[in-house]
Amino acid sequence: MGQTLSVRQLEAWYGSNKTLKGINMEITSNHVTAIIGPSGCGKSTFVRCINRMHETLPGTKVKGEIILDGESIYAQDPVALRKMVGMVFQKANPFPSMSIYENVVAGVRLNGMRNKQNLQSIAEKSLRMAALWDEVKDRLNYSGMSLSGGQQQRLCIARALAVEPSVLLMDEPASALDPIATMHIEELIRQLKENYTILIVTHNMQQAGRIADSTAFFLNGELVEHGPTSEIFTNPNDKRTEDYITGRFG
Amino acid sequence: MSKKRKLKVSMGDQTLRLLTLLMAISVLVLMVWMGWQMFDAARPSIQKFGLGFIIGRVWDPVKEQFGALPFIYGTLVTSLLALLLAAPIGLGVAIFLNEMATSKFRVVVGFFVEMLAAIPSVVYGLWGIFVLAPWLRETVEPGLAKWLGFIPLFQGTPIGFGMLAGGLILAVMILPTIAAISREVMAAVPDMQREAALALGATKWEMIRVAVLPYAKSGIMGGIMLGLGRALGETMAVTMVIGNRPDILLSLFSPAYSMAAVIANEFTEATYDLYLSALVEIGLILFGITLLLNFFARILVWSVARGPKGGNLV
Amino acid sequence: MNDYLRKYRNWMMLGVFIAATIIALIPLFGVLGYVLKNGLSALNLQFFINLPKAMGMPGGGMANAIVGTLIMVIIASLIGIPIGILAAIYLTEYDRHSWLSTAVRFATDVLTGIPSIIVGIVIYTALVLKMGNFSALAGGLSLAIIMIPLIIRSTEEMLKLVAHSIREAGYALGISKGKTILRIVLPTAAKGIITGAMLAVARVAGETAPLLFTALGNQYWARSLNEPIASLPVQIFQYATSPYKEWHQLAWAGSLVLISIVIILNLVARFAFRSRSI
Numbered sequence: 001m002g003q004t005l006s007v008r009q010l011e012a013w014y015g016s017n018k019t020l021k022g023i024n025m026e027i028t029s030n031h032v033t034a035i036i037g038p039s040g041c042g043k044s045t046f047v048r049c050i051n052r053m054h055e056t057l058p059g060t061k062v063k064g065e066i067i068l069d070g071e072s073i074y075a076q077d078p079v080a081l082r083k084m085v086g087m088v089f090q091k092a093n094p095f096p097s098m099s100i101y102e103n104v105v106a107g108v109r110l111n112g113m114r115n116k117q118n119l120q121s122i123a124e125k126s127l128r129m130a131a132l133w134d135e136v137k138d139r140l141n142y143s144g145m146s147l148s149g150g151q152q153q154r155l156c157i158a159r160a161l162a163v164e165p166s167v168l169l170m171d172e173p174a175s176a177l178d179p180i181a182t183m184h185i186e187e188l189i190r191q192l193k194e195n196y197t198i199l200i201v202t203h204n205m206q207q208a209g210r211i212a213d214s215t216a217f218f219l220n221g222e223l224v225e226h227g228p229t230s231e232i233f234t235n236p237n238d239k240r241t242e243d244y245i246t247g248r249f250g
Numbered sequence: 251m252s253k254k255r256k257l258k259v260s261m262g263d264q265t266l267r268l269l270t271l272l273m274a275i276s277v278l279v280l281m282v283w284m285g286w287q288m289f290d291a292a293r294p295s296i297q298k299f300g301l302g303f304i305i306g307r308v309w310d311p312v313k314e315q316f317g318a319l320p321f322i323y324g325t326l327v328t329s330l331l332a333l334l335l336a337a338p339i340g341l342g343v344a345i346f347l348n349e350m351a352t353s354k355f356r357v358v359v360g361f362f363v364e365m366l367a368a369i370p371s372v373v374y375g376l377w378g379i380f381v382l383a384p385w386l387r388e389t390v391e392p393g394l395a396k397w398l399g400f401i402p403l404f405q406g407t408p409i410g411f412g413m414l415a416g417g418l419i420l421a422v423m424i425l426p427t428i429a430a431i432s433r434e435v436m437a438a439v440p441d442m443q444r445e446a447a448l449a450l451g452a453t454k455w456e457m458i459r460v461a462v463l464p465y466a467k468s469g470i471m472g473g474i475m476l477g478l479g480r481a482l483g484e485t486m487a488v489t490m491v492i493g494n495r496p497d498i499l500l501s502l503f504s505p506a507y508s509m510a511a512v513i514a515n516e517f518t519e520a521t522y523d524l525y526l527s528a529l530v531e532i533g534l535i536l537f538g539i540t541l542l543l544n545f546f547a548r549i550l551v552w553s554v555a556r557g558p559k560g561g562n563l564v
Numbered sequence: 565m566n567d568y569l570r571k572y573r574n575w576m577m578l579g580v581f582i583a584a585t586i587i588a589l590i591p592l593f594g595v596l597g598y599v600l601k602n603g604l605s606a607l608n609l610q611f612f613i614n615l616p617k618a619m620g621m622p623g624g625g626m627a628n629a630i631v632g633t634l635i636m637v638i639i640a641s642l643i644g645i646p647i648g649i650l651a652a653i654y655l656t657e658y659d660r661h662s663w664l665s666t667a668v669r670f671a672t673d674v675l676t677g678i679p680s681i682i683v684g685i686v687i688y689t690a691l692v693l694k695m696g697n698f699s700a701l702a703g704g705l706s707l708a709i710i711m712i713p714l715i716i717r718s719t720e721e722m723l724k725l726v727a728h729s730i731r732e733a734g735y736a737l738g739i740s741k742g743k744t745i746l747r748i749v750l751p752t753a754a755k756g757i758i759t760g761a762m763l764a765v766a767r768v769a770g771e772t773a774p775l776l777f778t779a780l781g782n783q784y785w786a787r788s789l790n791e792p793i794a795s796l797p798v799q800i801f802q803y804a805t806s807p808y809k810e811w812h813q814l815a816w817a818g819s820l821v822l823i824s825i826v827i828i829l830n831l832v833a834r835f836a837f838r839s840r841s842i
Contacts, residue, residue, distance in 0.1 A: 056735055058661070079260075083738030093729040097751035107737035110747050156733070163737055263742035270654035273647050274668045277712065281671040284678075284686045284709075291689045342584025350578060359585060361834070366592050368830050370770025372797045373819045376804045377595045380602075380812070422591040429588070453574035476677075483679025485773040486801060510681050510773070517688070517777045533685045537678065544677035 004029045005050065005167065005197065010064035012045050012054060019045045021221040022064070032189060032198045034212030034229065036205060038249065042221040043201045047169045050199070051085040052078040068167070083111070086165035090172040092152035094144035094159070101140040103155055107163040122162050130158035131188055150181025157188065168192065170200040174207070186211050205245065209233055217241045285537070292534045295527035303531060309496045311516070316528035318535065320496035324413065324506035325536075328488060329481035331417025331502070332424055337474050339421075340428030347429075348436045349458055360433075367426035375490030378419050383410030383491055386418075391503050406501040414502040415491040420484055424477035431476060435469025435554040436462055465554070472550030479543040483536060485510035509536045596823070603820025606813035611821075616783050616799070619808040626818050628785050629799040632700065636779060636795060637769050639704025640711050645761055647708075648715025655716070656723040657745050675713040683709050684774035692778060700786055700793040703779025707768040714767065718760025722753040762833035766826045772797035796822050 005027035012020035019042045027033050035043040048054040049062055052073060066073045073081050094103045102109075104123045113119060123140070127133040132154040136147070144155060153173060160168065170189070174182040189198060189211050202208055208215050209229060216226040217238075225232060225241045236242045243249060299306065299316060306317015343363060347356050387410030394404040439462050447461040463470075493505020494515060509532050520526040614625025651668065659665045687706045692698055726749050734744035750757070772795075775781075780792035781802065796818055803815035 051736060053732060053736060056732070079735075079738055079740045081738075082736055087736035089729060089733065089736075091729060093727070093733040095730060095733065095748055095752065097748070097754070106734075106748075107739060110734075110737075110739050110743050159733075159737065260740055260742070263740050266653075266742040266745065267658055270650045270658060273650035274654040274659075274665070276647065277651050277675070277716065278668050278671045280709065280712070281674050284682070287686045287690055288682065291685070339584045339588055342581045343588045346581040346585045350581060359589070362589055362592055365827065365830065366588070368766060368770075368826050369592075369595060370772070370797055370822055370826065372770070372772045372801050372804070373599065373823060374595065376800060376815055376819055377598055379804055381594065381598050425588055453570055455574040455577040456570065479677055483677075483681070485679065485681045486797075490801070490805060510679055513681055513685065514773055514776055517685070518780070530685055530689070533682050537682050540677050540679060541674055544673065548673055 004069070005199075006065075006067040007050075008065040008067070010046070010049060010066060011062070012042075012049055013061040014045070014057070015059045019221050020049070023223045025216065025223055025226060027197060027199065028214065029197045030193055030195070031213045032193045032200060032211055034208035034215045035199060035201045035218060036203070036208050036215060036244075037218035038244065039203070041218040043218045044171055046218065047087075047171055047199055047201050050167070050169060051082050051087055053082075053087065083107070083163050084165050085167045085169060086160035086163060087169045088153070088157050088160055088171070088173045091176050092149060092156050094147075094152050094155050096143070096145055098144055099141045100136050100144050100147070100155060103144040104158050104162050106159060111163075123158075126158040126162040127155075129161050129188075129192070130154045131184060132158055148181075150177050150184060153177060153181070153185065154188070157185075161192075165196070167197045167199070170198065172201050172203065175203065182207075205233070217244060219244070288530060288534045288537055292527055292531035294524055295531040298524065299528075299531075303528075304535070307498060309512075311520075311525050314524060316524070318509070318528075318532050320498050321507050321509040321512050321532060322535070323498045324416070324492060324496075325482055325508040325510070327413050327502075327506065328416035328420055328492065328508060329478055331413065332420030332481045333474065333478055335417070335421035336425040336428055336477060340425045340473075340477070341432050341470060343425070343429045344432035344436060345458060348433050349454065349462065363426050363429055366422065367430075371423070371484060371486040372490075374419055374423060374487040378415060378487055378491035382419065383415050386410045386415055390414075395503075402500045403502050406499075406503045408503050409493075409505070411491050411493040412501075412503050412505045413492065416488050416506070416508065417502070419487045419491055420481045423484060423487060424481045427480055428473050428477040431473030431551060432466070432470050435466040435473065435551065438469070438554055439465045468550045469554030472547045472552075472554075475543055475547035475550065479540045479547065482543070483510055483540050485514050489514050509533075599816060599819045599823055602813070602816035603818075606817035607820060611814070611817050615785070616794075616814075619806070619811060622810060624810065624814060626794075626796065626799055626814060626821075628782065629794040629796045629818065630821065632779070632782070632786065632794040633769060633796040635789070635793065636700055636704040636707055636775070637765060639701065639789075640707035640768055641761070641765060643705065643708035644711030644764070645715055648712045648764075649719050649757065651712075652716045652719035652723060653745060653750075655720055657741075657749065672713045672716050675709070676717065679773075680706075680710055680771050681773035681776075684777055687774070688777045695790070697790065698778060698780035698792040700779055700789045700791065703775045703793065703795065704789075706774035706778045707771060710768050710771060710774065711764045714764040715761060718763070719753075719757050722756030722760065723749065725756065726752050759833040762829050766829035766833070769829075770797055770822060770826055772801050776801075 007023050007025040010020055010023040011018065023046060035046065037043050045054055050066060054060050055062060068084065095106060098106060101123055104126050105119045108122055109119060124133060127136065132151060135151060144152065147155060174185045177185065186207065189200065192198060200212065212229045214227060215229045215232045217224045217232065219240055225236060225238045232241065233245060236245060295303065295316065303316065303318050304322065305319055307319045308315045308317045309320060347360055351359060387408045391408030391414065395408065398404045443461040443465060444457055447457040452460060488508050489511035492508060492511060494507055494511060495505040496507045497504065513529050513533055517529055520529055610623050611625045612630065613627050614623060615628055616626065617624035655665050655668060683706045687702050691702045691705065730752060731744055731749060734748045775795050775798050779795060781798045782792045782794045786793035800815045800818040800822065803811035
């Protein structure tokens with residue numbers, strides 16, 4: 001079951017550059033929330049703050065509060081937090097030294113699970129959820145790199161799901177994929193939201209329109225507007241949102 | 251829930267970080283320690299002879315007189331000779347491989363050039379004794395004496411062993427270094443520069459001369475300096491062909507002695523402290539020169555190729 | 565007309581560069597050729613199993629030298645490879661930009677450029693004099709010092725080639741940094757790291773100078789690691805500079821064995837372990 005996320009007055013710096021200027025946002029559980037906005041608006045930074053990946057880069061700073069399931073994420077071990085909040089990256093990044101099977105169970109196995117039965121059932125379950133099982137079930141010990149781009153991304157999704165997070169962060173997951181692979185990923189996201197809270201960063205507004213329950217528009221490090229997707233796209237409250245949506249800038 | 255999420259970096263993680271930090275620091279410590287060891291062991295000689303050590307011409311262990319000039323001379327002459335030969339040829343090889351050869355050729359010939367660097371010094375020395383020196387004595391040196399004998403460099407009796415042999419063998423050994431670094435810095439020249447020249451109608455050679463070489467110039471200089479550094483420190487091949495006589499003579503045909511060679515030959519024969527200390531002081535001088543040379547050479551190479559490089563060839 | 569002159573000059577210069585390459589390769593084939601020719605004739609079973617015999621007596625071998633080289637290379641690798649890899653991990657994974665890592669990289673560069681005979685001097689004054697005897701241990705230690713900077717350089721380069729997104733993928737799964745380095749990054753860079761290690765081994769296997777006054781040399785089997793020990797390069801040197809023809813032949817044979825080891829290591833490292841870009 002998904003979790004609620006509360007973001008309170010979140011500020012973030014990259015060096016001396018302030019990339020997030022005080023974000024306040026409530027993210028509904030079992031929802032797909034799309035984050036849209038022009039390049040450099042801070043949407044990737046925002047999402048990377050939620051699983052505390054932003055801090056792994058040198059020269060970064062974060063202030064503010066993010067509450068997950070009633071607890072501040074900054075009061076926890078970031079490593080443990082990241083088992084609750086999974087992430088899928090813009091470019092698929094399966095581990096090159098591992099097979100498909102090893103990739104899927106990497107998160108669980110490297111954190112201590114040894115039982116072969118358990119691992120195999122987790123692998124199958126995750127690959128089915130990622131709609132990849134049928135395509136790879138006969139070649140699980142092939143290298144992860146032997147798959148196509150779209151398949152690799154679904155492998156990464158399966159890998160993220162195997163850890164059983166409650167929140168799934170997706171940073172432009174389909175931007176490097178062709179339209180058909182994109183379609184598969186979008187279909188997958190629709191199915192996943194039943195059990196996960198999903199945040200998806202996208203520069204593709206039509207995609208947001210297709211799959212997101214609510215959409216948030218970021219501009220220059222600020223959250224301009226956040227609401228149900230249909231409203232944002234047909235009747236935005238803020239002029240800046242309207243300008244972006246109608247393509248006056250991008 | 252809270253129990254699992256406690257702020258805690260695992261023991262294993264901390265151990266790894268500490269261990270790697272320790273190993274990194276130990277490298278630093280190693281360098282300092284080595285420098286100090288050398289200095290300490292050379293101290294008696296430094297105190298006794300002072301600066302006169304460097305200009306002293308006499309090396310007589312029996313009379314306890316130690317001057318390093320013959321060795322500095324031998325080292326410099328052979329190394330400079332090696333540089334004069336290896337630099338243009340090495341650069342030529344680099345240009346051929348990078349700018350002219352097709353990729354299959356490049357891999358194969360490039361591999362051969364790297365093999366030159368892989369052959370151990372002692373094997374070069376062996377070949378030098380039984381193949382190079384006789385050839386020099388019977389063919390090359392008489393030839394040079396006949397045609398260029400008016401130059402003092404090519405006078406005297408050819409014996410094969412001597413500074414010419416040393417210089418030639420060193421040239422072969424440092425050529426791969428110069429070639430490899432030249433290749434690296436030339437490869438760092440952006441293609442746009444090359445295309446700009448070609449678009450203006452330049453021939454291939456003109457393109458190389460105008461677009462590639464000027465850009466790579468300081469890097470190539472750096473490579474040559476690194477080659478020089480390598481030549482200065484080469485021990486075995488040199489000691490096997492240079493003749494091992496601490497004389498300061500003008501002719502390239504005459505035997506000489508290099509700093510590394512005298513250390514190699516006399517270290518285990520040094521029967522008393524001052525003797526050993528004098529040999530270590532020669533080593534210290536060698537250490538110092540190669541350190542400075544390498545330092546400046548790297549700055550030159552980094553300025554073109556951006557970042558420390560050089561792999562296994564230096 | 566000017567164009568014709570330029571074209572002519574172009575072909576001439578290209579010819580010069582081809583000539584340079586040919587000149588450069590002549591000594592390679594010269595050395596390899598002579599080593600093969602002279603070495604092959606002296607290479608027989610006795611060479612590999614016998615101990616050196618007194619001068620003038622036939623049937624001597626270099627068994628102890630071959631084993632001695634093997635032993636010292638193993639000692640050097642056991643010390644040098646772990647230290648080198650761990651230091652490189654520190655420089656790429658934990659600390660790429662601080663003053664400390666700059667200093668360590670500088671030290672690595674310095675150590676790479678030190679003439680190997682200097683390493684021998686240091687170990688002699690620090691270890692041999694103190695212990696009162698030459699030893700395989702001292703020899704192995706000298707070789708380790710030569711190996712360390714080579715391993716650091718090549719390992720660092722390989723680790724840097726691992727795309728940062730791989731590490732991020734590991735962190736994002738809730739895998740700790742240490743585990744990510746050991747179980748994800750290292751295996752990804754493994755091929756290249758092994759290549760670097762093999763090349764470093766090939767390099768120290770051929771080193772003579774640092775062994776001259778650390779391991780010294782031995783006409784017999786060393787009975788412990790705390791005794792002088794023979795090695796292939798040192799034995800070749802001693803035989804080559806001796807006045808005895810039989811020993812000269814053995815020097816060629818020894819060179820053939822040494823070069824074969826070095827070339828095989830180089831070939832395997834470069835071609836069998838060629839890592840694709842990650």
